[in-house]
Amino acid sequence: xxxxxxxxxxxxxxxxxxxxxxxxxxxxxxxxxxxxxxxxxxxxxxxxxxxxxxxxxxxxxxxxxxxxxxxxxxxxxxxxxxxxxxxxxxxxxxxxxxxxxxxxxxxxxxxxxxxxxxxxxxxxxxxxxxxxxxxxxxxxxxxxx
Amino acid sequence: xxxxxxxxxxxxxxxxxxxxxxxxxxxxxxxxxxxxxxxxxxxxxxxxxxxxxxxxxxxxxxxxxxxxxxxxxxxxxxxxxxxxxxxxxxxxxxxxxxxxxxxxxxxxxxxxxxxxxxxxxxxxxxxxxxxxxxxxxxxxxxxxxxxxxxxxxxxxxxxxxxxxxxxxxxxxxxxxxxxxxxxxxxxxxxxxxxxxxxxxxxxxxxxxxxxxxxxxxxxxxxxxxxxxxxxxxxxxxxxxxxxxxxxxxxxxxxxxxxxxxxxxxxxxxxxxxxxxxxxxxxxxxxxxxxxxxxxxxxxxxxxxxxxxxxxxxxxxxxxxxxxxxxxxxxxxxxxxxxxxxxxxxxxxxxxxxxxxxxxxxxxxxxxxxxxxxxxxxxxxxxxxxxxxxxxxxxxxxxxxxxxx
Numbered sequence: 001x002x003x004x005x006x007x008x009x010x011x012x013x014x015x016x017x018x019x020x021x022x023x024x025x026x027x028x029x030x031x032x033x034x035x036x037x038x039x040x041x042x043x044x045x046x047x048x049x050x051x052x053x054x055x056x057x058x059x060x061x062x063x064x065x066x067x068x069x070x071x072x073x074x075x076x077x078x079x080x081x082x083x084x085x086x087x088x089x090x091x092x093x094x095x096x097x098x099x100x101x102x103x104x105x106x107x108x109x110x111x112x113x114x115x116x117x118x119x120x121x122x123x124x125x126x127x128x129x130x131x132x133x134x135x136x137x138x139x140x141x142x143x144x145x
Numbered sequence: 146x147x148x149x150x151x152x153x154x155x156x157x158x159x160x161x162x163x164x165x166x167x168x169x170x171x172x173x174x175x176x177x178x179x180x181x182x183x184x185x186x187x188x189x190x191x192x193x194x195x196x197x198x199x200x201x202x203x204x205x206x207x208x209x210x211x212x213x214x215x216x217x218x219x220x221x222x223x224x225x226x227x228x229x230x231x232x233x234x235x236x237x238x239x240x241x242x243x244x245x246x247x248x249x250x251x252x253x254x255x256x257x258x259x260x261x262x263x264x265x266x267x268x269x270x271x272x273x274x275x276x277x278x279x280x281x282x283x284x285x286x287x288x289x290x291x292x293x294x295x296x297x298x299x300x301x302x303x304x305x306x307x308x309x310x311x312x313x314x315x316x317x318x319x320x321x322x323x324x325x326x327x328x329x330x331x332x333x334x335x336x337x338x339x340x341x342x343x344x345x346x347x348x349x350x351x352x353x354x355x356x357x358x359x360x361x362x363x364x365x366x367x368x369x370x371x372x373x374x375x376x377x378x379x380x381x382x383x384x385x386x387x388x389x390x391x392x393x394x395x396x397x398x399x400x401x402x403x404x405x406x407x408x409x410x411x412x413x414x415x416x417x418x419x420x421x422x423x424x425x426x427x428x429x430x431x432x433x434x435x436x437x438x439x440x441x442x443x444x445x446x447x448x449x450x451x452x453x454x455x456x457x458x459x460x461x462x463x464x465x466x467x468x469x470x471x472x473x474x475x476x477x478x479x480x481x482x483x484x485x486x487x488x489x490x491x492x493x494x495x496x497x498x499x500x501x502x503x504x505x506x507x508x509x510x511x512x513x514x515x516x517x518x519x520x521x522x523x524x525x526x527x528x529x530x531x532x533x534x535x536x537x538x539x540x541x542x543x544x545x546x547x548x549x
Contacts (some may be wrong), residue, residue, distance in 0.1 A: 012173060012176070012177045013173060052473060055238070065281045065282045065380065065381075065523075066192045066200060066279040066284075066299045066300050066303070067192045067194040067196060067220075067279075067299075067300045068196075068299060069299060070196075070198040070199060070202065070299060070300055070301050071194065071196035071197060071198035071199060072198070073196055073198065074198025074201055074202075075197060077200065078197075087529075091176075091177040091178060092384075093174060093296050093297050093298065093299065093316070094297060094298075094299040094302075096173070096174050096177045097170050097174045097298075097299045097301045097302035097305070098301055100169065100170045100173040100174065101166075101170050101202055101301045101305075102198075103269060106178070121474060129193050145395075
């Protein structure tokens with residue numbers, strides 16, 4: 001299947017998750033998402049007004065103070081609007097420890113080709129434990145998958 | 146990563162599920178940064194916050210049997226008794242969160258200092274000491290001003306470090322990562338405490354990279370309070386957890402040493418115009434205010450003394466809150482400052498943070514004054530409209546009831 005592309009990655013937080021890709025050029029702080037909808041509320045952010053709920057979040061890294069990142073992500077999880085998996089370019093201590101503790105799959109060091117191939121809305125399966133990402137181009141509809 | 150047999154036992158659950166979870170976070174973080182091993186710590190500070198996510202995690206550790214090998218100091222939450230006596234509109238879930246957080250941290254073996262300035266009292270590391278400090282304003286201070294070694298820990302990773310008594314060895318624990326790569330030529334005048342607030346907030350606006358900076362051109366050493374605020378603003382506007390100031394901080398006798406003898410990767414300039422831009426950004430609207438909030442991070446006894454001297458014989462026109470550590474409150478009482486401030490209608494409250502949900506609802510969506518850009522920035526989400534002024538000017542605004 002030409003539409004299904006596979007890439008290798010490094011596992012930081014184990015597990016697997018899948019959903020439509022949500023691409024961000026900016027680092028994200030989970031506390032700046034609406035806790036009930038997962039919608040990013042940070043003004044000027046690349047994802048402003050888009051929701052992380054059920055998505056595979058692809059972003060450079062994390063940001064935010066030592067406390068708010070954990071609380072923000074926790075609220076998204078208990079409200080069922082957290083991302084299913086997170087793909088980052090470079091690790092950042094607060095994000096990494098928070099995501100491991102909250103048990104969301106997290107990977108980095110993805111093949112460079114992944115970033116050329118993936119588009120918003122592609123259906124992405126992140127198997128962090130196996131170090132593998134699959135991108136399904138045929139599902140690209142730009143919305144919920 | 147190479148683990149000792151004790152560490153492997155902890156990870157595999159032979160010391161309980163709580164300890165195993167703490168090790169899992171630590172080892173996972175270590176692997177992410179290619180740490181080769183874990184190293185012991187001698188101090189920790191945890192950013193306990195009475196927020197749901199934090200309560201969830203500390204409770205999970207406690208119920209899994211975890212107890213801290215290195216008892217950490219803790220961040221503030223809320224002095225419930227004082228708030229109940231002097232404010233109204235307290236939210237029940239907020240009260241429950243504070244109680245649950247305090248209880249869980251006591252059980253896990255934390256020292257309930259409830260202050261965000263451990264680095265100047267109660268938990269002061271020595272030069273070269275390896276520690277895990279998670280309050281984002283304290284971490285730059287322990288790394289840069291004291292020369293101790295801490296990574297930028299989250300509330301979670303610092304708690305895991307306190308529980309396991311160790312941290313993965315990476316980042317600022319290693320000499321090569323403590324050297325500066327950015328040269329910041331400061332042409333602005335940096336003398337008073339408030340100038341350090343402005344410089345701290347301005348630098349990450351001028352340069353967004355995460356490399357360690359060395360500031361040159363500063364001749365006057367900051368006061369302890371100036372350094373505390375400098376770190377707080379650097380960590381609010383950016384994520385700076387380590388810096389040098391040539392001729393002032395201990396690992397930077399001069400620019401060359403701070404740079405490790407290499408040329409800077411980037412050179413940036415900071416002028417008075419950059420500081421003025423921050424001043425403007427946080428100036429707020431001139432006009433009446435309804436409250437004053439001081440102490441983000443907590444004010445020191447010197448600052449409380451300054452406020453007492455300024456208010457002597459006058460009264461505050463608006464609700465005025467001075468947030469301090471319990472030690473500072475005790476000293477303020479002994480020094481007579483507390484009586485002076487109370488007589489003027491002001492509050493000095495220990496153990497409390499201005500960003501604890503459920504505590505300050507009566508001031509939401511209202512205009513106020515503060516000395517801290519960090520306070521103004523984080524309280525935006527509550528609709529609080531702060532005008533930020535140097536402490537003495539802000540106190541004057543609290544006395545007249547308006548900002549100019």
